[in-house]
Every structure is written in structure tokens, then in C-alpha cells.
Amino acid sequence: MLRVDEVSVSFGGLKALDAVDIDVDTGQVTGLIGPNGAGKTTLFNVITGFQRPDNGEVLVDGRDVTHAGPKKRARLGLGRTFQRLEIFGSLTVLDNVLVALENGGLRGRHAREAGIDLLRRVGLERSALTQADVLPTGMARLLELARALACRPRVILLDEPSSGLDGTESAQLGRLLVDLAGEGMAVLLVEHDMDLVMRVCTRIHVLDFGRIISVGAPAEVRTDPAVQAAYLGGASTGAER
């Protein structure tokens, strides 16, 4: 459903991505992990059209979108959440979702019902009328996810969705991602919560200094000496490098 082929990006002398290949299949949650500064967010930006690659291609459902802008890609079914939150703080939680639904053509009662359904899915229905900028970070991330889902993406990219969530919320998020995949979505998850990644992903790609150093099932990746070395040798998996 989503293919990244030989993508490279340099920032000045720094190779943020070096000939990166990844595949994300429909019906699965695919993981992208790696120490901070590995290039995960840069890769998301390339996939969604916010960063032009120096080399390589991005294909959505077999279609080359490498030179398409973010809006065109969104129309082709690519949805994302941002690591930096992109919600409208002065609007209520429900209105944030309604804006996205209305962009998609829904109006009035239909939009409202769809909005409440989406909030229920992400576990925010009780905060529907809360002003968005008073939400704790974790819940704001869930709101971002609801907004992304409002656009009915076929592929969804999530950049560290569990940061700020407690264990229960994070487990709930994991179940939602598995459900979305089960409904036929292709999910690409960037996440530093290894328990969550190992639990919900069927395949994991590991980036380190801009290169894919390992790909496989969770058990394979976890025991790969190259992955262990990257995490031990690099920064911790928590804060930004």
C-alpha cells in the first residue's frame, strides 16, 4: 500500500536518510523505530510530502507520489499525525474533529454524529466540549488521531502517538491501531514505547543514523544484535537527540 524506495535526504553535510526502503501493507501495523535523531520524522515528512527527498521514490498503492504535494497525497489516502501537535487550541475537541470532517464534505447532523463516533473511538467522548488547548498532551495526541481518521485515510502515519499517555491509555491506543488495521487500513507507527511497538506491530523497520539496520517480526528485531548495539550505543529512546 505504501512503498518507500531508496529515499535519501541530506541537511547540509548530514545524511538524515540514506537509501531507505520500507513497505507498509494494508491490514497491518508496521513499526518504525530507532534512536532519537535516526531520521524517523524526516522519513514521515518525505512520505507525506513535507520534505523533498534528494533521491528515491514514494509510492501509494503503486502510484508514484514523490513529486506530489501534501494535499494531493492526503486526497490519495495518506493521513498523518504530527510529533508537534497541530490542533486548534481555541476550538473545542469536537469542533477540531468537525473542521476535519467538514473539509471532507460532511455537514450538520451527519458531521456531528461522525465526530462523536470518532471521539468515542479514540476515547475522548467525555472531553467533546472541552477547549482543546486545556487537554493534557496525551489526550491532545488522541485528538490529533481522531482528526486524521476524519479524513478516512487508507494509510495512516503516527509519530509517537503514545507520548504523554499513561499505561491504560497507551494499551487502549494499541487496541485501536490493531482495529484500524483489521478494518483494512495500513498503519505506520513511529513509537519509542517498545512494549507498545512489540505488541501491536507485525513487522518493524529499525532506522539508525539514516539507514535501515533491521527489518522483521518483533521477536527477530528485538534479538538482532545490530538493533541492540544501536540502542546501547546511541541516545536513550526517550528525549529528542
Ligand SMILES: Nc1ncnc2c1ncn2[C@@H]1O[C@H](COP(=O)(O)OP(=O)(O)O)[C@@H](O)[C@H]1O
Ligand atoms: N530541517 C532540518 N534541518 C537540519 N537538520 C535536520 C532537520 N530535520 C531533522 N534534522 C536532523 O536530521 C536527523 C534526523 O532527525 P529526525 O528525522 O527528526 O529524527 P527522529 O525523528 O528519528 O528523532 C537529526 O540529526 C536532526 O537533527
Ligand SMILES: [Mg+2]
Ligand atoms: Mg522524531
